[in-house]
Amino acid sequence: xxxxxxxxxxxxxxxxxxxxxxxxxxxxxxxxxxxxxxxxxxxxxxxxxxxxxxxxxxxxxxxxxxxxxxxxxxxxxxxxxxxxxxxxxxxxxxxxxxxxxxxxxxxxxxxxxxxxxxxxxxxxxxxxxxxxxxxxxxxxxxxxxxxxxxxxxxxxxxxxxxxxxxxxxxxxxxxxxxxxxxxxxxxxxxxxxxxxxxxxxxxxxxxxxxxxxxxxxxxxxxxxxxxxxxxxxxxxxxxxxxxxxxxxxxxxxxxxxxxxxxxxxxxxxxxxxxxxxxxxxxxxxxxxxxxxxxxxxxxxxxxxxxxxxxxxxxxxxxxxxxxxxxxxxxxxxxxxxxxxxxxxxxxxxxxxxxxxxxxxxxxxxxxxxxxxxxxxxxxxxxxxxxxxxxxxxxxxxxxxxxxxxxxxxxxxxxxxxxxxxxxxxxxxxxxxxxxxxxxxxxxxxxxxxxxxxxxxxxxxxxxxxxxxxxxxxxxxxxxxxxxxxxxxxxxxxxxxxxxxxx
Amino acid sequence: xxxxxxxxxxxxxxxxxxxxxxxxxxxxxxxxxxxxxxxxxxxxxxxxxxxxxxxxxxxxxxxxxxxxxxxxxxxxxxxxxxxxxxxxxxxxxxxxxxxxxxxxxxxxxxxxxxxxxxxxxxxxxxxxxxxxxxxxxxxxxxxxxxxxxxxxxxxxxxxxxxxxxxxxxxxxxxxxxxxxxxx
Numbered sequence: 049x050x051x052x053x054x055x056x057x058x059x060x061x062x063x064x065x066x067x068x069x070x071x072x073x074x075x076x077x078x079x080x081x082x083x084x085x086x087x088x089x090x091x092x093x094x095x096x097x098x099x100x101x102x103x104x105x106x107x108x109x110x111x112x113x114x115x116x117x118x119x120x121x122x123x124x125x126x127x128x129x130x131x132x133x134x135x136x137x138x139x140x141x142x143x144x145x146x147x148x149x150x151x152x153x154x155x156x157x158x159x160x161x162x163x164x165x166x167x168x169x170x171x172x173x174x175x176x177x178x179x180x181x182x183x184x185x186x187x188x189x190x191x192x193x194x195x196x197x198x199x200x201x202x203x204x205x206x207x208x209x210x211x212x213x214x215x216x217x218x219x220x221x222x223x224x225x226x227x228x229x230x231x232x233x234x235x236x237x238x239x240x241x242x243x244x245x246x247x248x249x250x251x252x253x254x255x256x257x258x259x260x261x262x263x264x265x266x267x268x269x270x271x272x273x274x275x276x277x278x279x280x281x282x283x284x285x286x287x288x289x290x291x292x293x294x295x296x297x298x299x300x301x302x303x304x305x306x307x308x309x310x311x312x313x314x315x316x317x318x319x320x321x322x323x324x325x326x327x328x329x330x331x332x333x334x335x336x337x338x339x340x341x342x343x344x345x346x347x348x349x350x351x352x353x354x355x356x357x358x359x360x361x362x363x364x365x366x367x368x369x370x371x372x373x374x375x376x377x378x379x380x381x382x383x384x385x386x387x388x389x390x391x392x393x394x395x396x397x398x399x400x401x402x403x404x405x406x407x408x409x410x411x412x413x414x415x416x417x418x419x420x421x422x423x424x425x426x427x428x429x430x431x432x433x434x435x436x437x438x439x440x441x442x443x444x445x446x447x448x449x450x451x452x453x454x455x456x457x458x459x460x461x462x463x464x465x466x467x468x469x470x471x472x473x474x475x476x477x478x479x480x481x482x483x484x485x486x487x488x489x490x491x492x493x494x495x496x497x498x499x500x501x502x503x504x505x506x507x508x509x510x511x512x513x514x515x516x517x518x519x520x521x522x523x524x525x526x527x528x529x530x531x532x533x534x535x536x537x538x539x540x541x542x543x544x545x546x547x548x549x550x
Numbered sequence: 551x552x553x554x555x556x557x558x559x560x561x562x563x564x565x566x567x568x569x570x571x572x573x574x575x576x577x578x579x580x581x582x583x584x585x586x587x588x589x590x591x592x593x594x595x596x597x598x599x600x601x602x603x604x605x606x607x608x609x610x611x612x613x614x615x616x617x618x619x620x621x622x623x624x625x626x627x628x629x630x631x632x633x634x635x636x637x638x639x640x641x642x643x644x645x646x647x648x649x650x651x652x653x654x655x656x657x658x659x660x661x662x663x664x665x666x667x668x669x670x671x672x673x674x675x676x677x678x679x680x681x682x683x684x685x686x687x688x689x690x691x692x693x694x695x696x697x698x699x700x701x702x703x704x705x706x707x708x709x710x711x712x713x714x715x716x717x718x719x720x721x722x723x724x725x726x727x728x729x730x731x732x733x
Binding site: 102226229236239241271272274275441442444445448452453456457462465466472476483499510 | 650696
């Protein structure tokens with residue numbers, strides 16, 4: 049009951065004109081970023097971060113979460129209409145969404161996407177509201193071994209669930225953890241890896257790593273591919289409508305919807321697995337367990353509803369560990385955590401005690417964001433897909449500018465521009481040699497937390513690391529972490545045996 | 551053999567860096583407390599793990615010549631969908647990339663002298679040109695208006711203090727700020 053009152057007050061806060069305007073801008077920006085193939089969702093949220101520096105905390109978080117939510121939806125338009133997936137999330141939509149459109153039913157395909165995004169969004173937001181407070185209450189009992197185990201699990205899942213090979217992901221992660229150790233350590237005050245360089249003594253801000261590796265690195269990678277000359281790869285002038293499915297049609301897909309919502313929420317909660325993994329896994333699950341699983345790929349509604357529902361559902365799932373434990377599980381939530389920290393707020397188990405009304409306002413903004421993005425998606429597809437006509441070189445030039453301003457504005461320090469350029473080149477090299485960037489970024493973000501919880505654990509328990517296995521929660525989580533790491537290797541060995549057999 | 555060496559080269563570089571950093575970590579200066587691990591323990595542990603993973607990859611690529619690798623879930627899902635192979639077939643423009651990186655470094659080096667406004671106009675225009683865009687009118691207009699818009703948004707609205715440059719370039723920046731009413 050108390051939660052409902054807080055949520056009601058949250059809605060009142062978000063419905064204030066200034067916050068509503070920020071919400072609207074965030075939704076539109078998220079969709080634009082999702083539509084443009086050169087910009088990823090995470091990159092978009094990174095680029096929006098500098099605009100939040102002068103904002104109050106609530107509008108800043110509203111802006112970023114709105115971009116995060118609508119970023120899981122906007123790319124569906126171009127995937128279905130033009131076979132251009134704006135995001136990797138939208139790749140599964142090519143198989144049935146685009147096929148349905150090619151069969152002469154683009155409006156229906158867009159309607160199913162809208163239904164899936166709206167339904168998945170509302171379900172995940174409801175789960176987020178209901179689950180966050182109990183999870184935070186449960187997390188209040190956590191001590192340093194539990195925190196350390198959860199972080200290890202998060203890092204292990206980033207390695208095993210992400211893109212690239214497991215060893216490359218592990219190297220990327222360890223480089224991130226090392227970068228986090230640069231500067232003066234918080235316990236002994238000892239200088240580590242600063243080499244006498246003043247700005248290294250302050251440590252390397254993870255914001256610079258993110259902006260450089262995700263933003264500049266991506267631009268350099270696309271630059272090597274020569275940029276798409278003039279944009280407008282498809283006919284964006286034709287009539288584009290959305291035809292909402294009937295209630296009877298929706299009811300037929302209720303199991304697909306429920307299954308995919310569940311997949312999205314669970315995958316979202318697991319650190320390291322974001323909307324893209326959710327989208328692919330839900331599509332795979334539909335193929336395996338759906339009534340018409342064998343018909344997937346032929347342009348059926350299930351092939352649209354499953355990935356889109358899961359992608360949008362993953363947002364609420366990812367927000368739960370962020371808000372209740374301060375642990376971001378994906379690139380986008382890492383940036384949202386950055387915005388919290390920049391405004392002096394540390395999400396975690398205490399957040400419902402110290403800032404309950406604020407958290408419920410964030411929940412309310414996500415509720416309204418889901419509805420708002422569907423309204424915008426319904427009425428504004430045509431102008432949104434027009435951004436495809438923008439030349440990539442022009443868009444990329446401005447992306448670099450936003451990266452630089454974002455990096456500079458955080459500390460007003462020109463040295464930071466050198467740092468992000470270096471990380472931009474590193475990000476490009478990572479792409480080039482197939483090292484995933486996400487583990488490095490999460491390593492930089494979670495590194496200090498991992499080290500401090502490890503050191504506290506060792507001090508409190510007489511340097512006995514086996515305490516991790518002696519406490520039920522930490523032991524369970526550590527076992528999960530081991531499974532997360534071992535499973536892909538076991539899968540590799542199985543595949544290798546099968547290959548050598550055939 | 552050359553192929554194997556190329557495949558192993560990133561791991562060799564990381565391995566060498568890890569070995570060097572391990573040496574550096576051994577020289578971290580701190581007041582040691584008996585029975586307590588120091589600030590060097592954490593980075594050293596990471597470096598040892600990093601080294602082990604690199605050694606595994608070096609042996610695998612260089613000595614055994616094995617290319618099969620355990621992929622993350624997302625990689626596997628993308629591979630199964632044929633998306634990874636599709637991306638690899640694209641043409642490559644290394645000169646454009648080098649031009650873009652050099653231009654970016656020059657921008658970073660000169661921004662404190664030229665000031666944000668002038669350096670940004672030049673950077674935007676050159677970046678678009680290097681990026682094979684050839685509509686010069688759009689390049690000129692978008693560079694100028696883009697730089698103006700960025701100055702306005704960040705200095706007037708978001709209150710970020712962007713570099714003004716040194717004389718004589720700072721004259722342009724200061725004039726612009728006066729026109730925009732930024733004090």
